[in-house]
Amino acid sequence: MTDAPLSLVDVHFAWPGKGGFALSCPAFVLAPGERVLLLGSSGSGKSTLLSLICGIATPQRGQVLIAGTDMGALRAGARDRFRAARIGVIFQQFNLLPYASVADNILLPLRFAPERRARAADAIAEARRLCMAIGLPDNLLYMPAGRLSVGQQQRVAVVRALIGAPPLIVADEPTSALDAATQDAFLQLLFDQVADAGSSLLMVSHDERLGAHFDRVVRLDEIVTTKRVPA
Numbered sequence: 001m002t003d004a005p006l007s008l009v010d011v012h013f014a015w016p017g018k019g020g021f022a023l024s025c026p027a028f029v030l031a032p033g034e035r036v037l038l039l040g041s042s043g044s045g046k047s048t049l050l051s052l053i054c055g056i057a058t059p060q061r062g063q064v065l066i067a068g069t070d071m072g073a074l075r076a077g078a079r080d081r082f083r084a085a086r087i088g089v090i091f092q093q094f095n096l097l098p099y100a101s102v103a104d105n106i107l108l109p110l111r112f113a114p115e116r117r118a119r120a121a122d123a124i125a126e127a128r129r130l131c132m133a134i135g136l137p138d139n140l141l142y143m144p145a146g147r148l149s150v151g152q153q154q155r156v157a158v159v160r161a162l163i164g165a166p167p168l169i170v171a172d173e174p175t176s177a178l179d180a181a182t183q184d185a186f187l188q189l190l191f192d193q194v195a196d197a198g199s200s201l202l203m204v205s206h207d208e209r210l211g212a213h214f215d216r217v218v219r220l221d222e223i224v225t226t227k228r229v230p231a
């Protein structure tokens with residue numbers, strides 16, 4: 001199933017250093033258009049797995065295939081460009097540039113990915129449309145991102161991941177800064193945008209309550225084994 005948006009094959013990874021955290025994933029496939037919630041407790045390795053999926057970390061063995069391309073086989077620069085083109089990433093800490101405007105933050109991935117840029121023909125109009133859809137007033141577009149509230153910054157991170165319709169959206173606890181009532185509305189908006197773009201969504205969380213919104217719920221320990229490399 002090489003054209004799946006995401007496929008993990010016999011992946012093994014250990015953070016460097018003695019007593020490091022090691023993770024193995026024999027097999028995991030995300031189907032086209034599928035929305036999967038990956039559940040795991042704090043420290044269980046969710047962010048580590050997402051770093052592997054995004055090509056921010058590279059497995060010591062095995063393959064992380066994005067639409068059939070093995071991320072680990074790409075050189076660092078090519079891997080960064082490939083990620084920008086194919087994957088919209090919503091980081092746990094948002095990773096916004098605080099002094100850059102909201103618009104510049106949103107448009108950043110398009111700079112590195114011409115094919116994604118081409119899908120957002122009028123990029124500012126598309127940024128504005130996504131902001132409105134996700135409940136972010138478009139008069140904030142030219143404010144420095146660091147001046148926004150945490151909930152607004154989370155929305156900026158979502159719009160940056162969605163712009164240019166990357167085939168795979170990966171999200172690390174994107175609702176953590178929102179109260180329960182806002183979470184549901186926010187997820188619905190995110191799902192609407194993901195469906196519009198025809199993207200697949202992999203979200204990690206420790207919050208079982210979110211499961212009802214997804215096509216499939218996977219517990220991390222169903223797909224990975226973890227251990228500490230002895231000191």
Ligand SMILES: Nc1ncnc2c1ncn2[C@@H]1O[C@H](COP(=O)(O)OP(=O)(O)OP(=O)(O)O)[C@@H](O)[C@H]1O
Pocket residue numbers: 015016021040041042043044045046047048049206
């Ligand atoms: N950059 C790193 N270098 C070394 N070890 C790391 C690094 N990042 C994470 N780890 C280790 O990997 C283990 C799993 O952490 P990870 O952040 O993947 O868990 P998590 O399930 O995402 O946790 P949380 O829900 O609290 O964010 C932890 O023991 C952590 O110390």
